[in-house]
Amino acid sequence: MTRHDHQLHQGDSLTAAARERLTLQGEQWTGMRAAVFEALASFEKPASAYDVAEQVSKSQGRRVAANSVYRILDLFVGANLARRVESANAYVANQHPGCLHDCIFLICDNCGQAVHIDDDNLTKGVREAAKGAGFSAPRPVIEVRGTCGDCDDK
């Protein structure tokens, strides 16, 4: 398994990387988008669009509709600034928006924590299996539901 030892952004650095990435795609980095990204990044677990909407509402001091948040989250997922965790109907900020990876999420059924690992051999295998079955342009969704080490101990 390949380790993920390149730069992990955090805080301002992460936001900066996200902004750079988004503008590189020809999209605007608006106040609203910044607020949604900040909100998403502020969670340490996958957050639902409604969770994010609530958080943004707080930070903005006004009611922000889920609707708007969805639009922006979709944009983020498309631009690799965020990932959708399918089995949790939730989103997480991508810690390294610059690099493209198929990713693997491990989600704890007990505490909700999600850890993100990359294993290019595995994801390559999945892509190839799909290709072998006649599927093209695949977007692998690899998630593992289980119990994390912390919750296991108790």
Add this chain to the structure above:
Amino acid sequence: MTRHDHQLHQGDSLTAAARERLTLQGEQWTGMRAAVFEALASFEKPASAYDVAEQVSKSQGRRVAANSVYRILDLFVGANLARRVESANAYVANQHPGCLHDCIFLICDNCGQAVHIDDDNLTKGVREAAKGAGFSAPRPVIEVRGTCGDCDDK
């Protein structure tokens, strides 16, 4: 990749296998459960619980609430009679309820078809990666969103 060349049940044979499997687990094979299973198996694409509820309502000639269908689908998933397709919020009947497999779904974003493949090497790899990260009792969710061969041609 291991091919799946063991018996694939269909129609009555599939229902019989499902009934056998469920009773083996100490659960009852009731009329309602049979109706839900038949309905689920009648779709050639992953079906939502509400799709199934509608189908069952038809076959029973009375209104069956989604609620009841959910209960039964959950039971089925637990007993390996059905699988949940996380990225589609939908369910499919398991064509070989007898054998336990981690499974891989390829879902066409265009036509909605889902094909099911098994590759024990891949799933083993995913399980091991999870274990390496301290996760236990993993339930892998491996799905690939893409475009199937048929839709690709057009």
Add this chain to the structure above:
DNA sequence: AGCCCCATGATATATTGTAACCTCAATTTT
């Protein structure tokens, strides 16, 4: 000014999923 594009707002609605409580029938217990 007038126009267009795009981000967002506002509102409504659709879809998916749970919770709480009830009934009924079968089985067990007394």
Add this chain to the structure above:
DNA sequence: AAAATTGAGGTTACAATATATCATGGGGCT
């Protein structure tokens, strides 16, 4: 036999997630 227990399913209500549609307003452009 009467009472208690249990499991399946019904009914209703509601919560959570997601999308559709139209309106508004700012910024650049002619």
